[in-house]
Amino acid sequence: MSKSKHVRVVVRTRPTAELADDLIKFTPDRKAIHVHIPKSVEGGYINNQQEDWDFRFDNLLHNASQEAVYDECVNAIMKGLLDGYNGTIMAYGQTGAGKTFTMTGASENYKHRGLIPRSISQVFREIADRPQLSYTARISYIEIYNEQMVDLLGAIPEGVKGDNGLNVVEDQNGTAQVKGLTVRVANTEEEALSYLFEGETTRSIAEHQLNRNSSRSHCIFTIWLESRSRVESSEKVLYSKLNLVDLAGSERLSKTQTTGVSLREAMYINKSLTFLEQVIIALADKKRGHIPYRQSKLTNVLRDALGGNCSTLMIANVRCERSYIEETISTLRFATRMMCVTNIPELNVQYDPVALIKKYEREIRELKQELSMHDTLSNRSHVQHEPFTEPQRVELQKLVKGFLDNEDEDLEIVSLRQVKELFHQMRVLYKALEQENEDWQRIHKSALGGMATKEEAHDTVQLGARGLDDKEEGVGDLEGSGFGVGLAPITGRSTAGGLAAAVGSVKSTKPRGIQKSRVNLQATYTARAEDDDDARSEAATEATSTYRHMEMLAPSDLTGLLPLPQTNSNVTTKPLGPPPSRAEEFEAFKRGRGADMSRILAENKTILKEKRHVAKESAELVNDLKRRIDELKESVERKRAGRGNANDLQAGDEIIIDEEEYVFLNSLKQLKEEYRTRFDALRSTRADIEYCSRLVDQCRQKLMTEFEQWYEAQYGGQIPDDGSDGQVEDMMDIGEKFDRLQMARMSQEDPDSLPFYNARKNSVRKTQKVMQKGRRLAM
Numbered sequence: 001m002s003k004s005k006h007v008r009v010v011v012r013t014r015p016t017a018e019l020a021d022d023l024i025k026f027t028p029d030r031k032a033i034h035v036h037i038p039k040s041v042e043g044g045y046i047n048n049q050q051e052d053w054d055f056r057f058d059n060l061l062h063n064a065s066q067e068a069v070y071d072e073c074v075n076a077i078m079k080g081l082l083d084g085y086n087g088t089i090m091a092y093g094q095t096g097a098g099k100t101f102t103m104t105g106a107s108e109n110y111k112h113r114g115l116i117p118r119s120i121s122q123v124f125r126e127i128a129d130r131p132q133l134s135y136t137a138r139i140s141y142i143e144i145y146n147e148q149m150v151d152l153l154g155a156i157p158e159g160v161k162g163d164n165g166l167n168v169v170e171d172q173n174g175t176a177q178v179k180g181l182t183v184r185v186a187n188t189e190e191e192a193l194s195y196l197f198e199g200e201t202t203r204s205i206a207e208h209q210l211n212r213n214s215s216r217s218h219c220i221f222t223i224w225l226e227s228r229s230r231v232e233s234s235e236k237v238l239y240s241k242l243n244l245v246d247l248a249g250s251e252r253l254s255k256t257q258t259t260g261v262s263l264r265e266a267m268y269i270n271k272s273l274t275f276l277e278q279v280i281i282a283l284a285d286k287k288r289g290h291i292p293y294r295q296s297k298l299t300n301v302l303r304d305a306l307g308g309n310c311s312t313l314m315i316a317n318v319r320c321e322r323s324y325i326e327e328t329i330s331t332l333r334f335a336t337r338m339m340c341v342t343n344i345p346e347l348n349v350q351y352d353p354v355a356l357i358k359k360y361e362r363e364i365r366e367l368k369q370e371l372s373m374h375d376t377l378s379n380r381s382h383v384q385h386e387p388f389t390e391p392q393r394v395e396l397q398k399l400v401k402g403f404l405d406n407e408d409e410d411l412e413i414v415s416l417r418q419v420k421e422l423f424h425q426m427r428v429l430y431k432a433l434e435q436e437n438e439d440w441q442r443i444h445k446s447a448l449g450g451m452a453t454k455e456e457a458h459d460t461v462q463l464g465a466r467g468l469d470d471k472e473e474g475v476g477d478l479e480g481s482g483f484g485v486g487l488a489p490i491t492g493r494s495t496a497g498g499l500a501a502a503v504g505s506v507k508s509t510k511p512r513g514i515q516k517s518r519v520n521l522q523a524t525y526t527a528r529a530e531d532d533d534d535a536r537s538e539a540a541t542e543a544t545s546t547y548r549h550m551e552m553l554a555p556s557d558l559t560g561l562l563p564l565p566q567t568n569s570n571v572t573t574k575p576l577g578p579p580p581s582r583a584e585e586f587e588a589f590k591r592g593r594g595a596d597m598s599r600i601l602a603e604n605k606t607i608l609k610e611k612r613h614v615a616k617e618s619a620e621l622v623n624d625l626k627r628r629i630d631e632l633k634e635s636v637e638r639k640r641a642g643r644g645n646a647n648d649l650q651a652g653d654e655i656i657i658d659e660e661e662y663v664f665l666n667s668l669k670q671l672k673e674e675y676r677t678r679f680d681a682l683r684s685t686r687a688d689i690e691y692c693s694r695l696v697d698q699c700r701q702k703l704m705t706e707f708e709q710w711y712e713a714q715y716g717g718q719i720p721d722d723g724s725d726g727q728v729e730d731m732m733d734i735g736e737k738f739d740r741l742q743m744a745r746m747s748q749e750d751p752d753s754l755p756f757y758n759a760r761k762n763s764v765r766k767t768q769k770v771m772q773k774g775r776r777l778a779m
């Protein structure tokens, strides 16, 4: 059924007592017809060009019974229909040649019933004979009259115009469908037959009401079948249909006029049959690309029967009386052309999505069972095939983070699902980093915009000489002096002069008044963990999240709290005499106009102090852990050395360790885990400290800038009565004072060392900045 097949054509003659046997001869094999019309004959036939015609068809049914016609025309197509192939049987011929008799038959006489009722009966018989399949039969019946479609199973049409809501559309497979057509389910043969009769009734009512001639219309009765197996997987659904088409009379226009058919009707009939002929000619011409199906409703609706995926059969109904010889030749010529049309019958299979999903679920279940069996047999029982849970995702993210931080040398790959999740987590981290970077730059820009020289927070907890970034020894290495917590070395500090020189103010887009800024603090340090342990403790996460949403007041939140300096000389009232000392005024300023900022500065300092304290304790703990780890490592090394040379071992020999070494190794593992946890917590705290320091600096800067502006507005460029240069000693915190003292001491001891000192300080600062940036990017 998958090979191309030409349209089968069977000629059926209407029985007559006046057979023109001198003009029409049938070959003994009943496959061919010879028509002979001698030139100058009486009776009015015009035949100047040709005398003889030979037509060959698939079969000739002369004086055949309805049953014989059915057996010849329908049996093969019916079998295909039940198996999922489409079929079309159409009756073509002049008016009165027996098309309707062939297709519908005489409704009052059971013996003379036509192909449609016989097909219905056989469909239900076949369905009953195939209990292994579940069939659904549906019926539709459509009439095309003057290029208008009428749904014969729908409401009786009220007017002659329009298609009564019917529309020919193409589905996704390019198959034409009549949208809006009533398609009724027929559970029994009787039900299906009742639809046929209902359609006939509607047709005759319409004929009567609208003054139609039913022989001028095309009728398409369709049996739709849907089948699925009751025993096998039922997601496979077969769809098929059988079109039983009774075409309008094919007589020529001149003839219709003589028989009283209205010109308009005759033109429509002629037109649609001409289009049918054009389609058939186009299909017969293998070089033709375009087939003009859309020219008429008939060809559009029947497109899958004409050069499509249907098994198609045409019954050419002819009359063999002398007076109809011309029409008979015309019908036989059309039928001959029709034989050149080839169709490629195809199985119409679709898959029920719901049943398909059920089937796939079943298959997946079975495959999982098989996979888990396989895993067990190949010692891969830890491999997970289910989607990852949220905690597992968090764990994987930690793994990725450790890998990116160089803490873990390798990521152990256990399954494709895990690889995908790792990549996903990598993307998540990358996005977070990008966002963080953007946020940081924004904060940095707005908050530090005014800080010209004081670039680094000077009270930051400093690492020891071999700090967090020491790639070889790791954090807290005692040999490298471990963590140093407290005052930073002098190289890490800025000068009081630098602080005093800082100018500018921080702009804020927030409304006036204090606002708390929620800042996402993310540890920005990169450190290499010493060993290849991939387990990271939850405590680290907790430690990070404790400060993640720490609320501190940023100086930018205070914009508008401080009084704006009054620069308008008309408004400012300058006191007479030398201005008071800046220090005194600054103290007064902190109690008055700058009270809020001063308070916030103090609060931020307190928070910073607390965090330093936490960091100090944390660093001590980490150092202690490191020391214990080193001790244990040495003990393990000693044990190993005592075991002798590993080279002495033969292949397959097992290394045996004693109980003490086992305890050492166990403790070592636990200590390392704790070390990582503490280390992560420390790193998180340090990130918080860095941020807090920055805030403290900003607050201080803001307070001082506001004060300077206020002082300038108050006293202009007057020299204070204390003779100071305007620097505010009181504004310096202990770190700044320390810096200054150092500077003073060094300039006293060796004034030449100052440039060196300053250059080194700047270089350290730059290096710190670069490293910080690198860490941020690596996170």
Ligand SMILES: Nc1ncnc2c1ncn2[C@@H]1O[C@H](COP(=O)(O)OP(=O)(O)OP(=O)(O)O)[C@@H](O)[C@H]1O
Pocket (backbone or CB within 6 Å): 013, 014, 015, 093, 094, 095, 096, 097, 098, 099, 100, 101, 102, 106, 214, 215, 216, 247, 248, 249, 317
């Ligand atoms: N094979 C046949 N045996 C007996 N009677 C027939 C046969 N073919 C046609 N007739 C009779 O001929 C008459 C016209 O037939 P029918 O209506 O089927 O022609 P038609 O081709 O459908 O015409 P129209 O195009 O007008 O619909 C009917 O009365 C029908 O009973």
